[in-house]
Amino acid sequence: MPAEDPAMNDASVGGGNAENASTGAAVDEAVRVDLSTSSVLGDQATAGLVSQSLVEAGRLLRRWSRQPEVITSTLIFPILLLLMYDLVLGRSLGAMQETDAIYGFVPMIAVAGAMYGAMGTAMSLYQERQSGLLRRFWVLPIHRAAGLAGRLLAECGRALAATIVVVVVGIALGLRFHEGWPGVIGVLIVPVIVIAGFTPVVVMVGVSSAGDKATELFAIVVLVGMFFNSGFVPVQNYPGWLQPVVRAQPMSCAIEAMRNFTVGGPVLVPFLQTVAWAVGLIAVFGVLAVRGYRRAVQS
Secondary structure (H helix, E strand, C coil), X not given: CCCCCHHHHHHHXXXXXXXXXXXXXXXXXXXXXXXXXXXXXXXXXXXXXHHHHHHHHXXXXXHHCCCHXXXXXXXXXXXXXXXXXXXXXXXXXXXXXXXXXXXXXXXXHHHHHHHHHHXXXXXXXXXXXXXXXXXXXXXXXXXXXXXXXXXXXXXXHHHHHHHHHHXXXXXXXXXXXXXXXXXXXXXXXXXXXXXXXXXXXXXXXXXXXXHHHHHHXXXXXXXXXXCCCCCCCCHHHCCCCCHHHHHXXXXXXXXXXXXXXXXXXXXXXXXXXXXXHHHHHHHHHHHHHXXXXXXXXXX
């Protein structure tokens, strides 16, 4: 048998190495292109979600501005309630507190009004479900999360507008901010945090098959909560067995944070309690809201 030529073997090995190196470089380049493409697509998806959520929030705010039940529950009801509380009960309830009762009434009406107003939007969501509007949005070429994200933004915007109106009426009735502009900002932010945690509950109720009846039930719960919080009367004026419940319910910590933002006092603990309540509600009801929303748009 003829002897193999070592030069030919070396050339063959060298050619194989060169081919492997070329293949590896091509694979690396393909991976880099794929990663860069994924990054671009991810950025585009994020930008699309943000822009589409803002569009959906704008649509909802414009729709709510033309719905009497939303206007009534968001603006008219809180104003009338604040006037009634201050003019009818302000003097008698103020005698039980160290500060003027208006410093408890304004936070209570702002928080309860934001929550009660959300019941009007829950009924609006139920009507969209019944009319098939949610189903039509689901098949459009938009981000699937834009509907819920836009509704969350719209709810926060509605709560902020309602709080501003309540605070303006409260100032006309004697409310003053002893903590300056930081106190003003704090008072406006707290109801927005509350409604951010309450929105998943609203969505869960609105997209249910019995959304109209469930909305009425939750509205009653909110109204009852207005009489069992630290803004109505001091916690120590409630029966001993009821005081822990009143002190721990989410409206009380939000009211205390807002009160201390106006007259001064410890803000950190009630503010963090409000944030904790909001995060807890989102964690518990967020999944249920997403499942209910998906079931509603696919039914």
